[in-house]
Amino acid sequence: MDLQVDESGRLRHLLTIEGLAPDLITAILDTAGSFTSVTERSVKKVPLLRGKTVVNLFFEPSTRTRMTFELAAKRLSADVLNLDIEHSSTRKGETLLDTLRNLEAMQVDMFVVRHSQSGAAHFFAQHAAPHVSVLNAGDGYHAHPTQALLDVFTIRTRRPDLENLVVTIVGDILHSRVARSQIHALRALGVPEIRVAAPATLLPRNVEEMGVQVYHRLEPALQGADVIIALRLQRERMRGAHLPSEAEYFRYYGLTPERLGKARDDAIVMHPGPINRGVEIASEVADGPRSVILQQVTNGIAVRMAVMAMTLGSRGGEPR
Numbered sequence: 001m002d003l004q005v006d007e008s009g010r011l012r013h014l015l016t017i018e019g020l021a022p023d024l025i026t027a028i029l030d031t032a033g034s035f036t037s038v039t040e041r042s043v044k045k046v047p048l049l050r051g052k053t054v055v056n057l058f059f060e061p062s063t064r065t066r067m068t069f070e071l072a073a074k075r076l077s078a079d080v081l082n083l084d085i086e087h088s089s090t091r092k093g094e095t096l097l098d099t100l101r102n103l104e105a106m107q108v109d110m111f112v113v114r115h116s117q118s119g120a121a122h123f124f125a126q127h128a129a130p131h132v133s134v135l136n137a138g139d140g141y142h143a144h145p146t147q148a149l150l151d152v153f154t155i156r157t158r159r160p161d162l163e164n165l166v167v168t169i170v171g172d173i174l175h176s177r178v179a180r181s182q183i184h185a186l187r188a189l190g191v192p193e194i195r196v197a198a199p200a201t202l203l204p205r206n207v208e209e210m211g212v213q214v215y216h217r218l219e220p221a222l223q224g225a226d227v228i229i230a231l232r233l234q235r236e237r238m239r240g241a242h243l244p245s246e247a248e249y250f251r252y253y254g255l256t257p258e259r260l261g262k263a264r265d266d267a268i269v270m271h272p273g274p275i276n277r278g279v280e281i282a283s284e285v286a287d288g289p290r291s292v293i294l295q296q297v298t299n300g301i302a303v304r305m306a307v308m309a310m311t312l313g314s315r316g317g318e319p320r
Contacts (some may be wrong), residue, residue: 030304072304118142148181171231197221
């Protein structure tokens, strides 16, 4: 049974990009496009989810993702609850299932779940009541679907010719749920060439099976690239000596103006954040004219509005 889509093909949960039909991904992006104008209004609200309750369950720290989910829900006129995990009953031994059942008893409509364990969002979706939707805001090394969607949405606004692009992802691929979701989304939408560049210690085993070209040096991976996505070094997930030092990493894999010169003249630079300046990317590149990093943050609100609208509201609902 497909947890994410109901019998009529309507999006019920968003847990992973893997397995989503290209038409459904495109529908999410098109719906997000209809919501971009909302963020430019003096009153940044539409009544689509009035009376609905969204609960942010962040078992892992995040500022940007939690805030954009909260803003997205509020701009759709939903009520939002942020569970303080540090002071919640889960810290006193309550199980995830008990937490779910107690919150459902409060008549909530959606859980936005971020957890360090892969599969946590799927667990919630499997056990949630029929009227409740679950959105995965990042689980372990597994998936971060809304980040991938906002990334491809950003790419599409700048380079709509997805079927002609070369996309290079550089950095900590091994520990990155974002990279996995990005690759699935890009492949589903027909991007013909996806490159990953990283030291061997930061690449998953058999990563080629995901349909990517692997580079162990950054310069050839950037040659002729249309889109460059730099990933954060996730020190908190690393165990053992994956790298000699951050300075050594920047020396060989940092995105500098000189290395950016290998890409196409109109190439765009992306980063899912938070940025470690002087580690993954030089400030001159992060703040330069080719950077769309802040646009990614803005687009994240519209994309998350779209996903919430399509799961809780009418499918493909547009602002009124």
